Amino acid sequence: MSTDLAEQPFKFDDVFMQYYPCIYNFIRWLIQDEDCAQDLAQETFLRAFVNLGTRSEHNLSPWLHTIARNLCHDYWRKNKRRGGRELLLQDAFECEDESSKPLAAIENKETAKQIYKILNLLKSEQRTALLLREIEGLSYDDAARVMGISVSAYTSLLNRARNKFIKLIMTPYTKINKGLFTPKEYTVLYRWFGIDAWPEDPEQEIVHKAKHYFDNSALSFDEFRNSLYPFHLDQAILNRVLNKDPQIIGDFGSGTGQFTLKAASSVNLEKTYAFDISPKMVDFSQQRFKREGLRHIQCLPADLNSIPLESETLDIGYCLVVLHHLYDPGKAIKEMTRTLKPGGQLIIGDFGSHNYNLFTKNNKDLWSGFSPDQMTKWFNEAGLENIDIREEKDCIFKSTTQAGELVKIPLLMSSGIKRA
Structure with a gap:
């Protein structure tokens, strides 16, 4: 050679x-x-x-x-x-x-x-x-x-x-509700759990993830909320209220209590319930309400799949920017509806459907927002009527990616009345 x-x-x-x-x-x-x-x-x-x-x-x-x-x-x-x-x-x-x-x-x-x-x-x-x-x-x-x-x-x-x-x-696909997710949510689940560590009960694992995230975020959440949420978001939600003289209201996923405080102060209420998955968020909001002298607000740690409240209690239920964290939003909507009196109103504000992965990468958002069709389906299945669901184009959530790209997501506002 x-x-x-x-x-x-x-x-x-x-x-x-x-x-x-x-x-x-x-x-x-x-x-x-x-x-x-x-x-x-x-x-x-x-x-x-x-x-x-x-x-x-x-x-x-x-x-x-x-x-x-x-x-x-x-x-x-x-x-x-x-x-x-x-x-x-x-x-x-x-x-x-x-x-x-x-x-x-x-x-x-x-x-x-x-x-x-x-x-x-x-x-x-x-x-x-x-x-x-x-x-x-x-x-x-x-x-x-x-x-x-x-x-x-x-x-x-x-x-x-x-x-x-x-x-x-x-194999992991056999452990979830096949008709529940879009490909976007399925991709997020794979990112969170992987192939070799898929939990036997994904729903409970996601509850654990949410609780852990919000416990760690309690002290800084107000700053995050104020930077991301539209400044007029809370008022936009309150403007959708039909019953101008409610006696009992509930805030599902109340966080640090910013919105709860406004809702509880807007009318003369007999009782307000504030529910959150995070015990630290509950403690934080309790201190906030105490400082404001609002003794009629009761704060409770709660999974929205099992709300510790008797059926037909509330005149109005609010759920603000929470559903996208949940494994099964439709199931939670049914549970929230259960707590409403006949004729009671459920108002939900959340992200409109988007394609950003900014929030899902941090292991806190499972859903990349929702479409009007998705919300309409879940509201109907929960037994709600007079359903009004629309994107609020003048109410925009804003953030920035690591690359400096401006993220804009419209508010999806959903309202329905519990059948009598």
Whole structure:
């Protein structure tokens, strides 16, 4: 063999720079050991260097993958194992032709991370079959050659691997109400829980998340509220009240009590109830009402799926910017409606439907707002009538992304009367 690289059909260093990232990551996913993957990748190119002059450029990729896979088999035989620790995702897709690799083209790193968790649950040969086709982008012929099997055998193996992959990725989906979520909420749940840590009871886990978030936010929540909420939001809600002489009202998800204070002071009330999932929010609001001398307000910690109040108690129920935190908003609306007297009014203000992930990334918002159709459906199912649901274009929630983009979300105002 000539050692003059100039006589080779193409330079070894060019081949190394072009293919090393792919080969390294291919080995890394197969053997699940980063240090050994580096050694085996280097061994792959050492063996390739010896025979590089005999290869044509068009079949370099399957040839290199075949060498790498054979080295992995030697590694497994020597170590008598096929497992390993979970690997990091970074730099997993550094191949030269991203457009031909469906899984590699995923831009959302959170989604990609979940996909690779699933890949690690597959049998070794199934994972290899998927990696070669879906990530490395090899043809059926080349992938079969790498695995040392016929094209028909590879096709059969790939189909089994795909079916198993789909079954695994859909496993969490069997634990939730399939008709409840849009794809946006389903994506958020995957981001929160992942594939390998999906809770048996997602609803209770989300209640726990909300309680934890608002307990930690109690002291700073007023500042956050004042920066995000429209300045005239509270008055816009109060303007929707039909009963001008209510006796008993309730604020569901009262937070630090800013809105509760205004609602309780607007008319001469007999009793006001303030419910919140966070005990620290409840304590904060109690101190606020005490300072204001409002003794008729009773603050209670409560999950809106199980409100500690007798049926047919309230003349008016308010729920302001709360539903998007809940697992099942329709269920909560039914429970709030239960507490209304016949003819009582439920008024809900929340985000209109949007496509920003600014709030869901912080593990506090499950829903990216709501559409009028969604709210109308839930109000009807709760037994409400005279339903009035509309986006208030002059009442806008505003925030800013880390990139400096201004976020604007309209208020969705919903009102309904409990059937007599």
